Amino acid sequence: MTIPMYRAGQALAALLLFLAFCALPAAAAPAIHREAIPSGEAVTITYTIDGVEPFALGIVETVPEGWRFAETDSAVSTAPHVEVDRAAQKIAFFISNQGEVSYTLMGTGDGVEGFVTEWVDLCELSPNQKEGKERWHTLGEESSGRLASPADPQQGAPAQKTPGFGISATLFGCMMGACAIALRHKNGGDGA
Amino acid sequence: MNISRIGIVLLAALAMAILISPVTAASSLPLGAKEKLTGDLVGKSVCGYMLGTNDLTLDEISDAAYVYTVWGGEPKVVTDMVGRTVTLYRPPERIITDNPDNVRMMIALGAGHLLVGADKSTVDSGCICPITGDGQPVSQKCWDEVVPGGLHNLPVTGSGGPQWIPNYEQMVSLRSDLLLLPVSEEEKADDMQERVGVPVFVGGPEMTYESVAGHARAVGALLSREQEAEELIAFVDRKVRAVTEITDTIPESEKPLVYFAPRGASKGFYDPAMGRDATRTVNTYYPLTMAGGINVAKGCADGNVNVALEQLIAWNPDVILVACSTPDDADGVNFILEAPELQSIKAIQDGRVYNVIYPYCCGSPHDKNLLNVFYMAKILYPDKFADIDMEREGNEIMAAFLGVDGVYSEYADYLKFPRDQQI
Numbered sequence: 101m102t103i104p105m106y107r108a109g110q111a112l113a114a115l116l117l118f119l120a121f122c123a124l125p126a127a128a129a130p131a132i133h134r135e136a137i138p139s140g141e142a143v144t145i146t147y148t149i150d151g152v153e154p155f156a157l158g159i160v161e162t163v164p165e166g167w168r169f170a171e172t173d174s175a176v177s178t179a180p181h182v183e184v185d186r187a188a189q190k191i192a193f194f195i196s197n198q199g200e201v202s203y204t205l206m207g208t209g210d211g212v213e214g215f216v217t218e219w220v221d222l223c224e225l226s227p228n229q230k231e232g233k234e235r236w237h238t239l240g241e242e243s244s245g246r247l248a249s250p251a252d253p254q255q256g257a258p259a260q261k262t263p264g265f266g267i268s269a270t271l272f273g274c275m276m277g278a279c280a281i282a283l284r285h286k287n288g289g290d291g292a
Numbered sequence: 293m294n295i296s297r298i299g300i301v302l303l304a305a306l307a308m309a310i311l312i313s314p315v316t317a318a319s320s321l322p323l324g325a326k327e328k329l330t331g332d333l334v335g336k337s338v339c340g341y342m343l344g345t346n347d348l349t350l351d352e353i354s355d356a357a358y359v360y361t362v363w364g365g366e367p368k369v370v371t372d373m374v375g376r377t378v379t380l381y382r383p384p385e386r387i388i389t390d391n392p393d394n395v396r397m398m399i400a401l402g403a404g405h406l407l408v409g410a411d412k413s414t415v416d417s418g419c420i421c422p423i424t425g426d427g428q429p430v431s432q433k434c435w436d437e438v439v440p441g442g443l444h445n446l447p448v449t450g451s452g453g454p455q456w457i458p459n460y461e462q463m464v465s466l467r468s469d470l471l472l473l474p475v476s477e478e479e480k481a482d483d484m485q486e487r488v489g490v491p492v493f494v495g496g497p498e499m500t501y502e503s504v505a506g507h508a509r510a511v512g513a514l515l516s517r518e519q520e521a522e523e524l525i526a527f528v529d530r531k532v533r534a535v536t537e538i539t540d541t542i543p544e545s546e547k548p549l550v551y552f553a554p555r556g557a558s559k560g561f562y563d564p565a566m567g568r569d570a571t572r573t574v575n576t577y578y579p580l581t582m583a584g585g586i587n588v589a590k591g592c593a594d595g596n597v598n599v600a601l602e603q604l605i606a607w608n609p610d611v612i613l614v615a616c617s618t619p620d621d622a623d624g625v626n627f628i629l630e631a632p633e634l635q636s637i638k639a640i641q642d643g644r645v646y647n648v649i650y651p652y653c654c655g656s657p658h659d660k661n662l663l664n665v666f667y668m669a670k671i672l673y674p675d676k677f678a679d680i681d682m683e684r685e686g687n688e689i690m691a692a693f694l695g696v697d698g699v700y701s702e703y704a705d706y707l708k709f710p711r712d713q714q715i
Contacts, residue, residue, distance in 0.1 A: 156357040160342035181335025185343045194338035196331070196361045220350065222338065222357035227386045227408050229467070231350040 130155045132219055134239055136211025143167075143211035146202035149195060156222040157195040164189070164214030167207035177203035194222075321367065321381050322356035323348075329356055329365035355382045362516050373495035373510050374478045380491060384470035384515065388463055390450045391474035392419035393496045393655035397511045398472075400658075400693045401520040404439040408466045411654075413452030415443060418617075419653035420694065422703045425618045431702040438694050453654030456480075463488045472511075474655060497656045499595065501578040504528055504658050527692050531662060531685070532582055535669045538676050539584030548610035548672055550585035551639070552577055554651050556615045557624030561601065561631075570614070570628060571599045577651070579661050583668035585611065601633050611672060612639045617650035619708045646671050647709040659693040663700070671715045682710065 130151025137144050147159060163169075169176050169184050169191070176184055179201040181194035193201050205211070217239035224235060321329055323337055334356045340346035341353045359365060359382065368380040388409040389395045395414045398404055413419045421438055422430035429435040429444075436442050447466060451457040456477050463471065464487075471488060473481055474496040485492040495510045497503040505525045512521025539547075554577065555563075557570035575592040588607035589597050614624045625645050634640050648671070649663045666685045670677045686700030704710035 154362045156361040158338045158342045158353070158357070181331065181339060183336070183339035183343060185345065188343065190343055192339040192342035194335040194342075194357070196334075196357065218342075220342075220354075222354045223361060224354070225358070225383055225385045225403075225406060226354075227406055229351055229386075233350075235350065 129224070130157060130221060132157070132159070132217075132239060134217055136215075138209070138211055141208055142204055142206055143209070144202055144204050145211055145215075146200060147193070147195075147217075148200050149198065153197045154223060155195075155197060157219055158192065158222055159195065159201075159217065159219045160190055160192040161218075162188075162190050162216040163205060166209065167205045170204065170206060175204070177201065179203070319381055322352055322359060325356075325365075327366070329360045331360065331365075334360040334365075358383045368516070370493070370510075370513050372493045372514075373475060373506070374481075376481060376492075376494060378491045378493050378514070380470070380514075382469065386466065386468045387470045387472065388449050388466065388468045389414070389472040390456070390458060390477065391452060391472075391496060391655050392417075392653055393474060393507070393657065394472040394511065396420055396657065396659065396693055397507055398515070399438055399695060400524055401508070401512055401515060401517040402695075403515050403517060404695070406515075407439055407446060408468055409447040409449035409462065411450040411452030411456075412448050413654040415446050415448050417452070417653070419452075419655070419657065421696075421699070422706060424706065425620065430706040431696070431699045434694060434696045434699045434702075437696050458484060460484070460487045470514075497658060499574065499577060499651075499656055499661075501532070501582070503656075507658075524692065528658075528662065531689060532665050534680070535584075535665050535677070536582050539582065539669065539673070542584055542673075544586070547584050547586045549588050549607065550580055550611045550613060550672070551588050551604060551607060551609040552580055552585075552648075553612070553614045553624070553628075556617065556621045556650065557627050558621045560627065570624065571601065571604065573597050573599055579651075579664035579668055580613070582665050583672055585613075585668060585672050605634065605636060608637055609639050610642070610644065612637075612645040613648045613668065613671070614645065615650040616647040616707060616709055619706065621650070622647050622707075622709045646715060647707075647713055649707075659690050662689045667710070667715075674715060686710075 130149050133148045133150065135146045135148070137146070145161070149155065149157065167189075169186050173182065173184055176182070176191065177193075179193055179195075180198075181196070182191065182201070182203065184191050191203055195201055218236050219239065220236050226235070228234075321327075323329065323333055325333060334353075337346065337348055337356055338353050341348045341350070359367075362383070370378050370380075372378050385406055386408045387398065387403070387406045389398065389407065390411050392411070392414045395404075395407065395410050396419075398407060399420070416427070417423060418430070421434035421443055424430060435444055439446065447462060449459050449462045449466070453476075456474075458480070463484075468488070469490050471484060471490055471492045473484065473492055473494045475494055475498075476496070478494050481492045481494050493514050495507060495514075497507040505528075508521040508524050509518070512518045552573055553570045554574055555568040555572050559568045561569055561571050563569040563572075573589045574595055575587065575589045575597055576595070577587060580587055588609050589599070612628060614628060616622050616624065625647055628634060628645050629640055629643070631640075639645055648667055649660045651657070651661050651664060653660075663686050666677075666680055666682060670680055670682065683701060683704070686704065687698055690699040690703075691697050
């Protein structure tokens with residue numbers, strides 16, 4: 101059987117479109133890249149965010165001993181949303197649709213050794229109302245350098261199984277307790 | 293105050309807490325903002341949270357960051373598919389739907405993980421994932437993976453169709469933040485919103501091709517998943533074009549006259565209880581039109597049409613298509629082929645009576661209707677569509693809506709007619 105050329109072209113176009121569709125990320129989960137560039141007695145650390153807008157991240161970096169922040173925040177970073185905790189040797193950023201933020205530290209070294217960078221995707225939705233640090237990631241410890249897809253069965257699965265049950269159970273227990281107190285009194289339970 | 297009064301006061305306070313808390317959560321912007329969240333407020337809150345210098349929760353600062361980044365800091369206002377205004381103050385993360393069509397669309401747009409409850413038709417019937425007549429999953433993988441934790445384990449929040457009885461207590465107890473209601477239940481929306489205390493969005497498809505895109509865009513806008521909606525629409529358009537590019541070139545005079553029995557024929561000619569009879573049809577069914585058939589009932593005024601046998605004989609269709617949802621339903625084809633009253637009809641004389649996919653399930657399942665575009669095209673024009681691989685197309689379509697591979701293959705194995713029927 102011979103296939104007309106126009107059919108072959110259509111099939112190829114359809115295949116390419118399908119492959120392009122399949123290649124799209126399951127969700128616009130951002131990935132973070134960190135680069136440290138030493139210069140004399142300072143280092144400039146830059147985070148580059150690879151993500152499809154809209155995205156929002158929180159980043160906190162813990163700086164090891166031997167490094168210090170400049171005395172004014174504006175000398176540390178010009179990022180729009182940044183806060184420095186000098187006592188704890190930490191710096192935090194809120195990133196909203198920005199591709200890059202950076203900050204400068206005083207000290208010597210490669211700007212990598214001993215630094216701990218943690219981040220969280222703030223646009224990831226989860227039915228879990230009592231989240232702790234489950235969604236926090238430590239840079240360099242992620243297997244893929246990318247958040248799991250929101251469609252990942254691991255994400256939010258516990259809340260799906262028993263949504264709101266903890267709260268309901270607690271409140272239900274309290275209500276039952278209150279009922280018991282009231283009924284006990286009505287039935288002469290307090291010694292009458 | 294004696295102990296009994298303390299108990300009663302405590303009871304009342306706790307009951308109020310249960311009833312009021314979802315309303316409070318759903319009707320205010322995060323971080324106590326009044327009209328708009330500013331970058332300064334969100335930035336300080338997020339940085340403080342990351343540094344551990346404030347007591348905000350991840351849920352609160354995520355909501356704030358989402359509203360600021362995705363919605364521009366303001367409440368999101370959308371219009372549902374019946375023209376009601378729906379205002380969201382926080383991103384919906386605990387969603388309940390009262391019908392399978394909205395569940396399927398949420399899954400297709402990548403938001404299935406936000407479902408915390410659904411109607412019985414979704415959870416216990418085969419409207420999303422196929423199920424056997426005695427309640428066994430046809431595709432275990434579909435039931436397990438289509439939503440996190442498994443579809444069977446979603447709490448049931450209503451009867452679903454055809455009664456559509458909502459369980460308000462269950463909805464409140466699940467602390468949902470958004471309810472999706474089918475268009476057929478529009479009149480319940482405001483009352484439901486008041487009783488449950490969260491926004492209610494009314495939406496769903498009709499039996500038109502345009503409603504696939506309309507439904508996707510409406511739910512996409514609601515969930516801020518516009519891009520996913522456009523990708524789904526592009527996928528569907530691309531799929532059906534493979535058929536319509538050919539059928540659009542066929543002159544109307546050469547297209548076959550088709551009678552479609554969308555409710556099957558397993559109940560014979562008349563089924564007053566459920567209307568699942570061979571003499572019930574529709575005046576428009578887009579898969580049939582796209583597949584190149586001329587619906588003999590297209591001139592009828594109403595959507596659903598009850599047809600007298602004399603009318604069916606007078607129409608004298610070239611082909612009769614009978615919807616089938618279980619292997620037992622497939623006998624409906626034999627019922628029609630053997631019916632003494634219909635022997636004068638051309639379709640019966642030529643033996644052109646076929647099973648097709650059942651197009652309803654408490655709504656209008658887009659995936660199954662799209663399967664029919666391909667399957668009907670292969671029936672009506674076997675030579676022109678001989679190269680269409682139903683297995684591949686079916687699995688791609690169902691995966692696009694359900695996110696699970698291989699569902700069509702298992703569904704076809706169960707139904708049998710896609711395997712056995714000579715077309």
